[in-house]
Amino acid sequence: MFPATFEYYAPTSLEEALNLLRQNPEAKVLAGGHSLIPAMKLRLATPPALVDLRRIPGLSGIRLEGDQLVIGAMTTYYDVQTSELVRQHVPVLAEATDVVGDLQVRNWGTVGGSLAHSDPAGDYPAIILALGAEVRARGPQGERTIPIDQFFVGMFTTALQPGEILTEVRIPVMGPGTGAAYVKFPHPASRYAVVGVCAVVGREDNICRQARIAVTGATLYATRATAAEQALQGQTLNADTIRAAAERAPEGLTITGDRVFASEEYRTHLVRVLTRRALMAAVEKIR
Amino acid sequence: MVQAPERLIGAEVKRKEDPRLITGQGTYVDNLKFVGTAYLAILRSPYAHARIKRIDASRARVHPKVLAVFTGEDLRRDGIGSIPVGWLLPDIKLPPHYPLAVDKARYVGDGVAAVVAEDRYSAYDALSLIEVEYEPLPAVVDQEAATRPGAPQVHDEAPNNICFKFAMVAGDVNRALAEADGVVRQRIINHRTSGSSVEPRAAVALYQPATGELTLYNTNQNPHLIRLLLALTMNYPEHKIRVIAPDVGGGFGTKIYLYPDEVVACYAAMKLGRPVKWVETRSEYLRATVHGRDHITDFEVAYKRDGTITGLKVTTYANLGAYISPFAPLIPTFLYVPMLHGPYKLPNVSAEVYGVFTNTTPVDATRGAGRPEATYLLERMVDLVARELNMDPADVRRKNVLEPFENYQTPLAFVYDSGNYPATLNRALELVDYARLREEQRRLREQGRYIGIGLSTYVEVTGAAPSQVAVSLGAQAGLFESAIVRVHPTGKVTVFTGSHTHGQGHETTFAQAIADEFGISIDDVEVVHGDTDAIPFGLGTYGSRSTPVGLTAAYIAGQRIIEKATKIAAHLLEAAEADIVFEGGRFFVRGAPERAVTFQEVALEAYVPRKIPADLELGLEATAFFNPSNFVFPFGTHVAVVEVDPETGQVKLLRYLAVDDVGRVINPMVVDGQVHGGVVHGIGQALWEQVVYDEQGNLLTGTWLDYAMPKAPDLPSFQTDRLETPSPVNPLGVKGAGETGTIASTPAVVNAVLDALAPFGVKHIDMPLTPERVWRALQAARGQG
Amino acid sequence: MRVERQYTFTVDQETLWNLILDPTVISKVLPGVQKIEAVGPDEYNLTASVGVGPVRGSFSGYVKISDKEPPRRYRLQTEMRGGPGFVRGDGEVELVPADGRTTLIFRGDVVIGGTLASVGQRLLDATASMLMDQGFKSLEAEINSRLQK
Structure with missing residues (x-):
């Protein structure tokens, strides 16, 4: 576990960080480091330089702006988990954080790191996707806002351009008549999601007005289960309609397995079961 | 403070070693720092089975921080031999196991070259500069498939990959099966696991050219055995080698054996005349430190309608991995087959075991x-x-x-x-x-x-073992345990044990038992283990043997101390030896408990004689070797x-x-x-x-x-x-x-x-x-x- | 692992056959190829730099095409080695025409070894599947760009 040689930069402003990335196109951005550093120690990643964002002021913190909860990219899981604002306005995010990694991961890992990394089994990508958030990024061309539906484009690949830094995520606060839940089947070793499903349901007069369901773990990157969403749209919300919708969750998803713990077939089964459980729990939480 | 006897045995005493270990004051091998230390890294085969056609280390050798690169050929040329097998069976095939592969790599993780550099990072950097030309060969993983005709051969010396066949029979199983009310047949797989101690393996080797003294600090469970195996592998005199196992972060069986990497560390230290440190990474541990279990078993069981089990017939294919780890032949044979009665009456048992080579990490004892x-x-x-x-x-x-x-x-x-x-x-x-x-x-x-x-x-x-029995069954070492109990002039006690503690708590339990034996405080007893220069020749810790064998040795040494102390007390009390009673840390004259001397007073007399006669040998120390009569x-x-x-x-x-x-x-x-x-x-x-x-x-x-x-x-x-x-x-x-x-x-x-x-x-x-x-x-x- | 994957291209069998045997196309379709050199008929040595997320490794090795039955099928063998491990593939490429379009089917055994296999298990199948899809998409892009010319 000895990484290859690399340069380490600790800029104190976003401008400085962007400049460093411009000067070192092969450099990697370091946030919490819980995905990048292990890869470097195994020498599976040998970036010539790291640009550490930790000393840049203003990149972490949680605030309410109108009907959006704004979370800075360098905010740790622990900060989210213990935030009263999060508990009040997007409770599912705080609840789901309980099952992210372990204590050390939650103390070091960051919201922005998790999203920008787009790990195929990460928890936050699915949750933030289901919540219909948007992501702000700063790059050489200035600042832009990326709707979350356009953000995850592949395994470990996002809409972020080279040299761009994710600065914050903006989540719509959950209004009355909405409920959300994240259900995770953790891998016994890594605690990554074998399958994780986040469901956000909007209800009016017991009719499903909106459902956003996002899957992680089974797919190459966090992906919406649109077939299940559509199946539920406009339906009366009950165990039968939810079951029927959940059955369709794998439709259109590229599901891959592994050869040790969970095959493609089994993960497909879990996508159905966990979608049903997430929807049931989400409906239960509607306030 | 003197405590009453029998109070400590059976008492919930907090572990004496814990304040040291939980406050980060333990001394693990990687904590040791020696001036001029160089660092070793091992290049491991990415292939399960491959012929090594060429190794070109020229680019690694010119790396400015690299001190040396060694291959299997280098070690062989310098007389480093094969790692010996510690338990032999009839007709066992013994293909060599060289510390670095010479002709073929036989599992993913098999060492093929070694780099010594000024620092760890450079050593690992240089690994990627060594070019090895491999010719990948078909590999075999499943031990049953490995015995079938046409399977890839791991060693030329072992046709059909069979290292040994072992069988035992009691009663008449076939008759039991024939006469049964019912028979169940089942194939069960006891799959392969890793011992996974929290501390991976580590070694620091030091060599003094002037004296020829070779010292190996190493994560092991049994320093004397490691020394013996090292002496045999390196063709180096045993008395010139010192092996020290300091604090060890868990063993679970995986640290009983002499591994190739430790041999290479010693070799490198001798070649370079510098301390050489090697510390295993976790991903190395998972491929280069022995695995456990890995049996494929078919069994048939005969039973009667009332639930009485009358017969059991077993065929097991035991995966040994690519080489025979030193105690591998013992595990699926004498530690497995004779236990196939378990706690049951079960009169008829027959079992057949095949020990099989495959292109996998060697398998040996784990917990x-x-x-x-x-x-x-x-x-x-x-x-x-x-x-x-x-x-x-x-x-x-x-x-x-x-x-x-x-x-x-x-x-x-x-x-x-x-x-x-x-x-x-x-x-x-x-x-x-x-x-x-x-x-x-x-x-x-x-x-x-x-x-x-x-x-x-x-x-x-x-509690292994009656040594004569073990040796007659193939053990290449006795399985006694040794102890020295040394009472110092102040009555404080040091127990030197051949057992090793790496999580078991011997520093507490041994001290408890010996303090009780002498009627003294547990704080007055220190347990020393893990250094071949400090302790008597011992066999170490595995198979839950330390308390029944190791502590018993210390207890017997303690009895010898009491015997001698009683003689001394008799002189101090001016009474006949036969009239001296030892109880609660006091020697007194039978019937007159007020005529007493303490254990501490007797200890002082043993070193500062005032009353004892000249013909009574001074000192208060005893050695014992306990060779149990049974398990x-x-x-x-x-x-x-x-x-x-x-x-x-x-x-x-x-x-x-x-x-x-x-x-x-x-x-x-x-x-x-x-x-x-x-x-x-x-x-x-x-x-x-x-x-x-x-x-x-x-x-x-x-x-x-x-x-x-x-x-x-x-x-x-x-x-x-x-x-x-x-x-x-x-x-x-x-x-x-x-x-x-x-x-x-x-x-x-x-x-x-x-x-x-x-x-x-x-x-x-x-x-x-x-x-x-x-x-x-x-x-x-x-x-x- | 046993791999079977297919992709349908909007060209006829003959055109696809010629394209996929063209070294300039091969170098564009295989992931991260940096250098390709012919060492014999239908045999190439190549170096590639492949990255998936934070993981990036340099590989070198060969691609060999044999047992050709134009324009239907051939055998494809490859072995690439690098710091993170090795990838070995041996399989059959089959072209099945239908309505002016052609389906390319790859069936074969892919072996991934070394650090890649033992520490990247969680992502291995997903990565293999992603790289193959990338390859098919690159081939499609190449076809489209040639058709436009």
């Missing part, structure tokens, strides 16, 4: 070593018979366990020293409130919830309660109870710790842990992200209880407690899961019982239903 494999087989057997007869598994056990005994000659080989199996079984059933639990199970099933109750009634063998056999009953989610196959462990009888208990807290750790270890195998290779021998579980260690949130709080049936084999009446948990828990959990799945008709699933395996078994059962 339990042979007995978990035997117990797992037997306990699955009992439950399968119960299922066939529609009997309660507890009743089948009651029917078959031996009555209480002392010195029971089992039909195969061992003489069990002492046991009361019905007592632990009944105690366990009582503590879990078995009848109520079954009732609850019925009630929950009606609600669509599936809980399962699993029993495991075990006996295991510890000792702990036993017990464990109960696991699980709930299975029939939709996902996920297993949740709800409750775990261990009732053990490990003979007399020195420190209940330490034994509880051993039981907890052991139980977790066994649960890990049942539910999560597995080393997986693909068909070409590529290791698929090379990190702890893939190899699933048990974790606290997945486990319930354990309940432990004990009965104490003293062993007649040693004066303290103790047995080993380090492996019982591992041995008992695996089948308890598996039986519980299969009990939960009984309504679906699922009879057996191979471990680990991952959610997908359970789900698939349910799918298959539903398909049939």
Whole structure:
């Protein structure tokens, strides 16, 4: 576990960080480091330089702006988990954080790191996707806002351009008549999601007005289960309609397995079961 | 402060080693710093089987920080030999195991070259500069497939990859099968696991050219044995080698052996004349440190309608991996086959074992070593018979366990020293409130919830061994243990033991027992271990032998001290030796307890003689070598309660109870710790842990992200209880407690899961019982239903 | 691992056959190829730099095409080695025409070894599947760009 040689930069402003990335196109951005550093120690990643964002002021913190909860990219899981604002306005995010990694991961890992990394089994990508958030990024061309539906484009690949830094995520606060839940089947070793499903349901007069369901773990990157969403749209919300919708969750998803713990077939089964459980729990939480 | 005797043995004394270890003051090998240390890294084969056609290290050699690059040829040229095998069997094939591969790499992780550099980073950098031209060869992973004609050959010396065949017979199994009311046949796989100590292996080798002294600091469980093996491998005089195992962060069997990497570290230190440090990474540990278990077994069991089990026929293919690790031949033979009676009357047993080479990491003892494999087989057997007869598994056990005994000659080989199996079984059933639990199970099933109750009634063998017996069966070393007890002039005591503690707590338990023996405070006893220059020749710690053999040696040395101290006391008290009584740390004249001297006063007299005559030898120190007359056999009953989610196959462990009888208990807290750790270890195998290779021998579980260690949130709080049936084999009446948990828990959990799945008709699933395996078994059962 | 994957292209069998045997196309379709050199008929040595997320490794090795049955099928063998491990593939490429379009089917055994296999298990199948899809998409892009010309 000895990484290859690399340069380490600790800029104190976003401008400085962007400049460093411009000067070192092969450099990697370091946030919490819980995905990048292990890869470097195994020498599976040998970036010539790291640009550490930790000393840049203003990149972490949680605030309410109108009907959006704004979370800075360098905010740790622990900060989210213990935030009263999060508990009040997007409770599912705080609840789901309980099952992210372990204590050390939650103390070091960051919201922005998790999203920008787009790990195929990460928890936050699915949750933030289901919540219909948007992501702000700063790059050489200035600042832009990326709707979350356009953000995850592949395994470990996002809409972020080279040299761009994710600065914050903006989540719509959950209004009355909405409920959300994240259900995770953790891998016994890594605690990554074998399958994780986040469901956000909007209800009016017991009719499903909106459902956003996002899957992680089974797919190459966090992906919406649109077939299940559509199946539920406009339906009366009950165990039968939810079951029927959940059955369709794998439709259109590229599901891959592994050869040790969970095959493609089994993960497909879990996508159905966990979608049903997430929807049931989400409906239960509607306030 | 002087304490009364018998107070410390059996007392919950907090571990003396813990303040040091939990405040970061322990000295592990990687903490050692020597001026001028160079760092070693090993280049390992990425191929499971490949001919090494060429090694070009020229680019690595010119790296500015690289001191040397060595290959297998370099070591051979300098007279470094093959690592010896410590247990031989009739007709065993012994292909060489060189510290670095010379002709072929035979598993993923086999060392092919070594780099020594000024720092660790440069050593690892230089590994990527070595070019090895491999010719990949077909590989074989499955030990049964390896014996079939046409399978890839791991060693030319072992046709069909068979290293040895081993068989034992008691009674007439074929007749039992023929006369049975029923026969169950089952194939079970006891899969491969990793010992996974928290501290990986590490070594620092130092060489003094002027004196020829070679010192190896090393993570091991048995420094003298490592020294012996090192002397033989390196063709270097044993008395010029010193091996020190300082604080060691867990062994679980994986640190008993001399490994190639440690030999290379010693060789490099001698070649360079500088201290050489090597520290294994976790991903190296998972491929280069021995694995455990890995049996494929077919068995047939004969039973009568009333649940009596009459015969067991077993064929096992034991995977040895690519080379014979030093004690590998012992594990699937003498530690497995003679235990195939378990705690049962079972008169007819026959077993055949094939030890087979494959292109995988070598397999040797890990916690339990042979007995978990035997117990797992037997306990699955009992439950399968119960299922066939529609009997309660507890009743089948009651029917078959031996009555209480002392010195029971089992039909195969061992003489069990002492046991009361019905007592632990009944105690366990009582503590879990078995009848109520079954009732609850019925009630929950009606609600669509599936809980399962699993029993495991075990006996295991510890305290190796009567040395003459071991040597006659193939051991290349005796299996006694040694101790020196040194009483200092102030009456403080140092115990030098040949046992080694790497989590077992000997610094506390040995001190407890010796303090009790002398009637002194535990604070007045220090335990020294782990340094061949400090301790008498000892065999180290494995197979739960330290308390029954190692502590007994110290206790016997203590008795010799008391004998001599009594002579001294007699002079001090001006009384006849025969009239001196030793009690509570005081020597006094029988009938006149006020005429007394303390242990401390006697100690002082032994070194500062005022009254003792000139012909009485000075000093107060004794050495003992204890060679036990028999093994000792702990036993017990464990109960696991699980709930299975029939939709996902996920297993949740709800409750775990261990009732053990490990003979007399020195420190209940330490034994509880051993039981907890052991139980977790066994649960890990049942539910999560597995080393997986693909068909070409590529290791698929090379990190702890893939190899699933048990974790606290997945486990319930354990309940432990004990009965104490003293062993007649040693004066303290103790047995080993380090492996019982591992041995008992695996089948308890598996039986519980299969009990939960009984309504679906699922009879057996191979471990680990991952959610997908359970789900698939349910799918298959539903398909049939 | 046994791999079977297919992709349908909007060209006829003959055109696809010629394209996939063209070294300039091969170098564009295989992931991260930096250098390709012919060492014999239908045999190439190549170096590639492949990255998936934070993981990036340099590989070198060969691609060999044999047992050709134009324009239907050939055998494809490859072995690439690098710091993170090795990838070995041996399989059959089959072209099945239908309505002016052609389906390319790859069936074969892929062996991944070394550090990649033992520490990247969680992502291995997903990565293999992603790289193959990338390859097919690159081939499609190449076809489209040639058709436009």
